[in-house]
Every structure is written in C-alpha cells, then in structure tokens.
Amino acid sequence: MSIKYIASSKLPTPWGVFAMHGFEDTETGKEHIALTLGEWDSQSPILGRIHSECLTGDALFSLRCDCGFQLQTAMKNIADVGQGFILYLRQEGRGIGLLNKIRAYELQDQGANTVEANEKLGFAADMRKYDMILPMMEKIGIQKVKLMTNNPRKVKAMKDLGIEVVERIPLQVGKNRYNESYLRTKSTQLGHLMSEDYFADEGKE
Numbered sequence: 001m002s003i004k005y006i007a008s009s010k011l012p013t014p015w016g017v018f019a020m021h022g023f024e025d026t027e028t029g030k031e032h033i034a035l036t037l038g039e040w041d042s043q044s045p046i047l048g049r050i051h052s053e054c055l056t057g058d059a060l061f062s063l064r065c066d067c068g069f070q071l072q073t074a075m076k077n078i079a080d081v082g083q084g085f086i087l088y089l090r091q092e093g094r095g096i097g098l099l100n101k102i103r104a105y106e107l108q109d110q111g112a113n114t115v116e117a118n119e120k121l122g123f124a125a126d127m128r129k130y131d132m133i134l135p136m137m138e139k140i141g142i143q144k145v146k147l148m149t150n151n152p153r154k155v156k157a158m159k160d161l162g163i164e165v166v167e168r169i170p171l172q173v174g175k176n177r178y179n180e181s182y183l184r185t186k187s188t189q190l191g192h193l194m195s196e197d198y199f200a201d202e203g204k205e
C-alpha cells in the first residue's frame with residue numbers, strides 16, 4: 001500500500017464548500033478522495049464518514065441500497081456543525097468492482113441475497129480493506145473521530161490503525177421498499193447495527 005497525495009481544490013456542494021483532496025494508491029492505481037470542511041487541531045474529535053464507492057447509489061439515484069442517502073446525510077451533518085471529513089474510498093461493490101456488483105445484482109434479481117450472490121460469484125461477502133485510511137487521515141490532520149456508520153467493522157478497522165473513534169453515530173437513512181431486504185441482510189449477516197425501529201418504520205421514504 002502506497003498512498004500518494006496529489007492535489008487539493010474547492011468542491012462547492014448544496015451543503016457547503018468542501019475542500020477536496022486527491023490521493024493515488026500507486027500500487028493499484030485507485031484514486032481516493034478526502035473531503036474536508038472547516039479547520040481543526042489534530043487532538044479535536046472530528047465528525048466524519050468513511051464511504052465506500054457505490055456508483056449506482058451515489059450517482060445514479062439507485063434505491064437498491066442506502067449509500068447515496070448516507071452520503072448526502074453525512075455531508076449535510078458535517079455542514080450543520082461546520083466541521084468534518086468524508087473519505088470517499090474507491091472500493092465499489094464492497095471491493096468486487098462495478099461489473100461484478102452488476103453480476104451480483106443479476107443473481108439478486110433471481111432471488112439470492114447480497115451475501116449469497118457474492119459467494120456464488122466466488123467472492124467473500126465483503127472484500128474491503130481500510131489501510132489507505134491512515135495516510136489520508138494523517139494528511140488531513142485528524143487523529144480522533146466521531147464516525148457516522150452502522151458498520152462496527154469500520155470502527156474496528158480505524159482503531160486497529162491507531163485512530164481513536166470517540167463515538168459511533170448511526171446513519172440510518174434511505175430505507176425504502178426496494179432496499180428493505182438488503183438492509184435486513186446487512187443487519188443479520190454482515191453485522192451492521194440497525195435498530196428495529198428503523199425497520200418498523202414501514203412506508204417511510
């Protein structure tokens with residue numbers, strides 16, 4: 001793993017003008033992004049999110065998952081407090097890539113759940129790695145985080161890298177009739193922490 005900082009620019013969004021910092025993984029050629037808003041000293045706990053790329057949810061308005069809703073809510077929450085970061089990591093499809101995710105969706109259209117579909121294709125349920133986080137966090141000067149996620153493995157990954165997660169903030173947004181079983185599978189098979197209230201809230205969104 002070799003992460004190289006490349007350049008920074010402004011990124012105006014509906015929620016505020018973020019700074020965008022580009023990084024290259026020189027081994028894989030993957031291009032990762034950090035968005036930051038506001039300023040801090042390295043000892044302050046900063047609100048943030050580690051977001052895994054989901055072209056379909058983040059850019060194409062897909063209702064099959066909750067990714068786009070989580071990304072927008074995280075950006076809004078950061079803007080509301082005036083300070084925070086998002087690491088946008090290019091590990092599409094939990095690390096299997098976009099085309100394999102479409103293959104997995106095809107199997108899901110035939111009745112498989114997200115875990116079964118990955119396994120039928122010969123992949124583990126979740127192939128993501130998080131070691132690129134450390135050099136990115138060092139560059140943006142953050143050592144302590146308040147992390148917006150439902151995924152305890154992300155919290156553990158950060159802690160294993162030596163980053164202090166002072167708080168986990170649930171990000172339960174975007175449930176709809178197309179992603180309910182996907183969310184259930186995340187909760188029952190992938191360890192995501194989601195409250196029963198979230199599922200009980202039938203008919204919302």
Ligand SMILES: Nc1nc2c(ncn2[C@@H]2O[C@H](COP(=O)(O)OP(=O)(O)OP(=O)(O)O)[C@@H](O)[C@H]2O)c(=O)[nH]1
Nearest residue numbers: 052053054065091092093094101104114149150151
């Ligand atoms: N292989 C596969 N990947 C998927 C599927 N649906 C979404 N993804 C990918 O899953 C990743 C997001 O992971 P999630 O498990 O939804 O959520 P998380 O990032 O672990 O946890 P949160 O921080 O709570 O959002 C993105 O890279 C998506 O492209 C699917 O059905 N199959």
Ligand SMILES: [Zn+2]
Nearest residue numbers: 054057065067
């Ligand atoms: Zn998604």
